[in-house]
Amino acid sequence: MDFVPYLSIFPDLLLVFILIAGIMYRTSEKQKRYAIIIGSIGCLTLFSGSIIRWNTDLLYTGLSAHIIGELLIFCAILLLITSKQASEPDKNLGMKISELERQVLEKSEALDMTNILLKNELEVRTSFEADLQESEEKFRTITENTPLGMILVNKDNSIAYINPQVTRSLGFILDDIPDMQTVIRVFLPDPSDQEDAFHMWQDLAWKIDRQIQEPEPHVYQISAKDGSQRTFELYFAPYGKVMLILLHDITIRKKAQDELRESERRYREMIEKIPLIVVILDRDGKVVFGNNHLLKVIGCDKDEILGADWFSSFTPPEEHVRDTFVQYIQEEKVPPQLENSIVSKDNQKHSVLWTNLVLQETDGRTTGIISLGTDITERIQREKAIQLANKKLNILSSISRHDIANTLTEIFLTLELAQDTIEDTASQELIRETLDGLRIIRHQIEFSRYYQDIGVHAPEWFELDTIITLVVREMALPDITITIETGKVMVYSDPLIQKVFFNLIDNTIRHGKQVTVISFTLMYEGSDLIIVYRDDGAGISSDEKEKIFEKGFGKHTGMGLFLIRDILAITGLSIRECGTPGTGARFEIRVPKGAWRAGVEMGG
Template sequence: MPDIFTILFPILVGFCAVSAFITYGLGIYVFAQSPSSVVNRLFLALTLTATYWALGEFLIWHSTGYDGYLFWVRASSFWPLVVAFTVHFTLAFTDHPLAQEKKRGVLFAALYLPALLFALIGLFTDLIYTVAFLPGTGYVYLPVSTSPVYLVERAYVLLAMVWVAYIGISSWRGAPRGRVRSQNRLFCAGITAVVGFGALSGLILPALGIYTVNLVFIGIVVFSLLIAHAVRRHGLFVLSPQTAVPEIVKTMPDGLILADMDGRIVTANASAAEIFGVAEAELVGQSVGRLLPETACAAIRAAVAEQERFSDLEATPDCREGSIVSIDGAPVRDPDGEPAGFVMIVRDVTDRKIAETALRTANQKLSLLSQVTCHDIGNDVTGLAWYLSLLAEDRMHPDGEMYLDRSVKLAENIKKHLEFSREYQMIGVYQPVWQPLEPMIARAVDGIPHPGVEIAVRVAPVEVYADPLSPKVMYNLLENALRHGGGITRIDLSTDEQADGTLAVIFEDDGAGIRDDEKEKIFRCGYGKNTGLGLAFARDILSVTEITIRETGRAGRGARFEILVPPRAWRPAGRTDPDLPCRGETP
């Protein structure tokens, strides 16, 4: 060994140990960032095998006798796996078509099988490396340059490393400017260092008759430092497209389903399982037709057959009655350009559709309200103008005081119409809130005169999730009973939890009641003896949070109004779960 290598010997051996520690630590760190990422798992496998190789080289050069030297040379025979993992990792990192799952057989045959064969041959024979004693140098392992096995192994390693360098450089040159390009540049620089030092130690120096510690570990240290810099500075293994995609798919709020050409689900994320109300593991292998109605499936099949994208396809899942989903998707092709299936992005739009329906309904009701209000105000204005004209003709007319009183009443009616219109148009404007039921009813009772009428309140201590205008409902029901009850003497207010969890808030009086043929008509705009808007107003306020109202009394025995609060819209008083807006719902 030349003097310079004698001097450098301790340093080169030290690089083996440093390489082992750095690669091991870096591999564990990267794997911990995203254990589910294929790229991160391959990097861990690469670093662990590199650590094994470096420790083997370190122990080889610390052996003093022939037997120890030969033992560690044989024990290090599995180093070709480092080459195999390097190629596989590079393919996955650059998103090469050969890294796809269905190409695993090709990779195993082309990469791992030869590496394992070379390892086994090196473990049990001297056909690749042999141990010799060189004067002035000591024991060294020498390549069996005349062995066909050694020549094939060298060709395998050389071709693999050249291919890795080519793939890395191509990926770097084709990467967009910015973070991804910086990641690829540092990766290429690291691979180039490994290939360069490996070629120096495996080809150039042996050709010059120089046998020393494998210099590839210098390249591995350089590679590890560059990768560590890329991780810290440019988010490598955390923000690269190849490693981020699995996490994005896993955490995205919209459902993602990948299906083959037969409509059989290949994979799906947790959001898709939640939207369809099934376990994530149960989705894989199912037919899309079991989740969506035939009309939606037919539209998807037609789009896939024509190799066209489809969007805004709305459907009601068969497994979740009452919910509505919007589906976007596109055909998927394999690397050869052949149709392989389709991908669907599924979004739960139930709330949006409810809001759209509510908006249309509100517009219709506002239009009707405008018509009714304009009609009533028009009548009142006509009457007001008539009485004022009579007063203008003869201010001393005997009925002048009556004319004036009626004019004042008509003006008050116009004011009431305007106030009611202002309140009506505020339905649904503000976010529903939790409101204690008993104080809400108490304010309505205190706010309305009821001489001679006993009002008994026996309600459970609960809160209801309703529009802020809901106290108006309580007031309107009481006012309606007092105004139209027909000589009532008592009003009972109570609550009753039904078998399905619905809470019934009951308003019951002992008046004349309501005929069967009017039980539904009284909730229509314009029907009634006064403005005809009070009960319609009440129903619309309650419907904001899907609370309903009905009349179930018997004519001649009193009216009975039942406000039915669904389980998700009421809770015991004092409960303040911020993430549970409705009783019984899972957030």
């Protein structure tokens, strides 16, 4: 706007310029950023003093639009020019300027405070805008990288936003699913599923206005764009005027859960069908589970056993099974196998062999015991019957052996007397041969006494060093050096194991000729233990290494080594001869894994 023509009309206008310029200089020194000059309301200036707001009551309406953005000093001139007295020089111009200066100066302190407030407001606004931008960036980062799909639905059912995870997991973009009707139709191709989903959405839609959270997720099998099926949990939450739908892909978890349920079903079916007793007890001995076979044995329904005290309800008090259970629970260690009785509903006892396993939480805390039981009642009855029959047979055999031994003694005495009285050489030879035959009969009778005891008694654990030392001590062999290097190793064998080592030494003495050394040592092959017996005698020829274990083989009765093989076989042990003929015999007894164990120390 050009103000030069007005200067010729108003000569005093130059003074106005100077005065207002001085006022603005002083004001700008105090107000570096803003200055406000308002009559009743005032006007707000920028850094340069340009007007951005003016009280239009001071101006004619037609001029107010022209002064916005002009310098304050020019507007002060316009104030004079556009006054009603603009056609005549204002005689009171000096007074008006002084009054204007006074008003400006009076308001300088208020302007200082206004500047501070405006500055603070500007700083707050700047900080708010920065925080808002940072928040938007965080929101964008979260929504674009979250593993959850996010869909924002407007109140009119149009889709406002989907995040990238929806596209990544299902292949759809916003143009593919512009509204909820399309979402339901595309996500759920099955018409029945669509109908259910539409009803569900109608029930949820009214919650947007009421800001009601849907607490439980809805699980749906959703079709992806490529036709594949994935399982999602859908969470619905009102968010302002939109509904936020979160899609949690649980396909892998659902598959694992289904496989786990199927596995549980198969195992439960197997447990219910196997002919074994299965029972699970908690730490207090209460029944947590019992299978159908248990119910059949004890004659109860499932409702009768679940939660019942196992020991007071189903075990005989005289066996004190509860005490054993409490001890094992406290020690958190149960023997692999136990045998005890259980009592059925009709008060019948059943002997059960239990295989046990301690149940523990992930933190190692014991929660109970699971036991698999085999009803061995009939087996025990058969064993008792066999034991009784064996006992009777042994008694009969003992009586028979005793009678035969007495008869043999009488025959021996008679023949020996006859041998002393008969002088005929031929008769003497016949008597001698008869006596030899009788000695063989006596030896066989002695063998039968040992053989009938094989397998009669239950196998036990024997320490090799101890058992061999006892045998050697009983045989009293002063001319033979015997070394025993078996340490504290133990073997599981029939109690007649002593006869094994006795017959090995006896065989050496009978057939080894000039024997001076016998040794017992150990060696290992894989998980098997090898007991090695060696002597420095004549040895055994290659063609007789297997024959020596046959019944009746040899120069005498051949019962010794035959007896050894049968005794060892009871617990799975075996024997062979593998020495070199002419350098001595070497017998190896193989003890399989499970039939031997190391003691405190090992022999070399």
